[in-house]
Amino acid sequence: MSFLSSPTGFLTSKIKDALGWARKFSIFQYPFVTACCGMEYMSTAASHYDVDRFGAGFPRFSPRQSDVLFVVGTISHKMAPVLKTIHDQMCEPKWVVAFGVCTCTGGFYDNYATVMGIDTIIPVDIYIPGCPPRPENVIDGLMKLQEKIQKGEQSRTLYDPRTKTGRPAELQQGYSIEQHINPSTTLRVDPECNRRIKHIESA
Amino acid sequence: MTPLQRIQERFSQEVVETHAFRGDETLVIHPGALRTVAKFLKETPELDFNFLMDLTAVDYLFFAGGRIQKEFRFEVVYHFYSLKHNHRLRLKVPVDEKDPEVDTLTGLWPGADWYEREVWDMFGIQFKGHPNLKRILMYEEFQGHALRKDYPFNKRQPLIGPQN
Numbered sequence: 141m142s143f144l145s146s147p148t149g150f151l152t153s154k155i156k157d158a159l160g161w162a163r164k165f166s167i168f169q170y171p172f173v174t175a176c177c178g179m180e181y182m183s184t185a186a187s188h189y190d191v192d193r194f195g196a197g198f199p200r201f202s203p204r205q206s207d208v209l210f211v212v213g214t215i216s217h218k219m220a221p222v223l224k225t226i227h228d229q230m231c232e233p234k235w236v237v238a239f240g241v242c243t244c245t246g247g248f249y250d251n252y253a254t255v256m257g258i259d260t261i262i263p264v265d266i267y268i269p270g271c272p273p274r275p276e277n278v279i280d281g282l283m284k285l286q287e288k289i290q291k292g293e294q295s296r297t298l299y300d301p302r303t304k305t306g307r308p309a310e311l312q313q314g315y316s317i318e319q320h321i322n323p324s325t326t327l328r329v330d331p332e333c334n335r336r337i338k339h340i341e342s343a
Numbered sequence: 344m345t346p347l348q349r350i351q352e353r354f355s356q357e358v359v360e361t362h363a364f365r366g367d368e369t370l371v372i373h374p375g376a377l378r379t380v381a382k383f384l385k386e387t388p389e390l391d392f393n394f395l396m397d398l399t400a401v402d403y404l405f406f407a408g409g410r411i412q413k414e415f416r417f418e419v420v421y422h423f424y425s426l427k428h429n430h431r432l433r434l435k436v437p438v439d440e441k442d443p444e445v446d447t448l449t450g451l452w453p454g455a456d457w458y459e460r461e462v463w464d465m466f467g468i469q470f471k472g473h474p475n476l477k478r479i480l481m482y483e484e485f486q487g488h489a490l491r492k493d494y495p496f497n498k499r500q501p502l503i504g505p506q507n
Contacts (some may be wrong), residue, residue: 215503218482222504252489252499253481260504301507 165195170206175213177240180272392423398458416440
């Protein structure tokens, strides 16, 4: 359309902004719920936290009618081709949210059955780690997703486990119990326990 | 007369070992006698084990860190319950590593069908006479049996995506 490409580019950018604004407040989500994170997803969606305030209150159970794929729960290798198909069936523009640490990195699973992060299969826009994440975390992630949608950004890259690229650095750090403990609490951490965890990770 | 005593009386030749602790009775029998003993358990009115509660297997490779050596590698474990008499029995059958095979119990307890498929999937133990012995949890392309102790616990076989 020729009238959109004015010499100044003014009209084009404004229409883009308007589209982004409209899209971010009408998120039709596809909840791909496979595990216990689904409970936290439901509590986020229900009236107390109410994702409908962000225009994301109406899940569609058909990939063809949805904009955002919420992958909620552990993905096994048997399920991986199904997830890929669902993602392929969604129309552009589309976004993917990895809900819960299992979908982000595999979480505490390190076994024959589990996919070590869905970003090895489909590109992920927003990572919401937690086991499960609290509704506040989910809403935080949703607002970050809205920012991305407003800007018209989409993730196109997959995580490559050999080069360790394509995943946020925060998700690739080693785990330490101390960083999760509030120093003001009286809970004590056994240094031996922490040493063992580091030992297992370095092996 | 407890169920264990009744079986010992009837199958003294087939019983390898028995164990009873505070009313929990365990019976180990020769694999060849499984079908006869199971039929006896189900069809004797005084026993009447009409409910197969669980069917699973144990891999004794590297058992107790390799300190305990057994002459067989696997053991198939059956848990029976009688709704009528409210008594239970644990039945164990040792299975050899070279030819891991036992008779199916699907003819007596139809519920054994999926249990036996799970044991085949996870441990690679064949059930002779099973109507549909194929994997139930893992996909058909999966190589090996995941709960065997010599299967590396984190060896992944992705259908799609990279190996990691």
